[in-house]
Amino acid sequence: MKMLLKALFVFGVSLTVVHAFEDKTIAQWLTDNGYSTLVSLLKQAGLYDVLNSPGAYTLFAPSEAAFGKVPQSLLSTLQSDNALLQSVLKYHVLQGYTLSPTINNGAAKTTLNGQDVTFKVFANRTIMVNNAVVKSGSSDIILNNGVIHVLDSVLLPVTDKVGEILLKRNDEFSTLNLLLTITDLAPSLLAGNVTLFAPTNDAFNRVTTQLPNFSDPGAIDIYKKILLNxxxxxxVPSSALSNGQTVTALGGGTLQVGIDSNGVSITPTGSSISGKVTEADVTAINGMIHVVDQVLVPAKL
Incomplete structure (x- = not known):
């Protein structure tokens, strides 16, 4: 409770804009107020006791109706995969008290699963967390170990790795997926922490005549060098890129970043061919994908 009062003081939050304090834990309040699906899942994931213990947590609590919007197939998957269930539930929890008057439009906060949620705040003080709306009259429920904001939708964190995203979007990246398999580089996109500038099928079609046949001597090594470039x-999110920046690729070559009114371009050092980023910040649990419209062939193979 002392931590709550300190937070209210530091941020200048008026007690008139929040619910009256209830001397219950987050877990107790959920149980007492009919959040049976959320309570059941928290118990299964071993997180109910966490939210029933001393501490300071902010819970974005999906309502019963919110869980009703989740496809049964996905709910069944969550119930059969405890690690995934924990990740999804932790994506709804922040450390410390976060009261609605302290939330700024465009702000991002890191959840207990390590991924960020992003806030939108409208002129009428309606708040969205990612694509979920904080229900009117159901924010800032102050309890003895934290605060609850009720959501109209379940938040779903990123669960796919870079390589898995490419496979799910195989219609766009079938050539890239094939080459990653042939060169045995696919596992590197399922592990580690990487950013991939991913050429589309159309990008590969533009350079077909410039690339060797798989049967040519040394062809696999050439393709491997191209892919590692x-x-x-x-x-590396797009926000971390700057005009004139040089980044080093895993193949040892460097890429030049260009940013102008037309967007972001990536150019292999020494090359005259630039790839335009046509889709940025496709987030994976082990990195990032930026889609490009050209193959970034190193100047020297």
Whole structure:
């Protein structure tokens, strides 16, 4: 409770804009107020006791109606995969008290599963968390170990790795997927933490005549070098890219970043061919994908 009062003081939050304090834990309040699906899932995931213990947590609690919008197939998957269930539920929890008057439009906060949620705040103070709306009159429920904001939808974190996203979007990336398999580089996109500048099928079609046949001597090594020229270490969002920046690819070559009124382009050092980023910030649990419209062939193979 002292932590709550300190938070209210620091942020200058008037007690008139929040619910009256209830001397219950988050877990107790959910149980007492009919959040049976959420309570059941929290117990299964071993998180009910966490929200029933001393601490300071902010829970974005999906209503019963919110769970009713989740396809039964997905709900069954969550109930049969405890690690995935924990990840999804932790995506609804922040450390500490986060009261609605302290939330700014465009702000992002890191959840207990390590991924961020992003907030939208409208002129009437309606708040969205990702694509879920905080229900009117059901925010800032102050309890002795945290605060609850009730949501109209369940938040779903990113659960796919870079390689898995490419496979799910195989209609766009079938050539890239084939080459990653042939060169045995696909596992590298399922592990580690990487950013991939992913050429589409159309991008490969533009350079078909410039690439070797698989049967040519050394062809696999050439394709491997080309593909590694599209991958850099770490998750690099578009917001971290700047005009004139140089990034080093896993193949040892470098890429030049260009940013102008037409968007973001990526150019292999020494090459005259630039790939335009046509889709940025496709987020994976082990990195990031930026879709490009050209194959980033190194200047020297």
């Amino acid at each position: 599209h991958v850099v270490n770490g998750a």
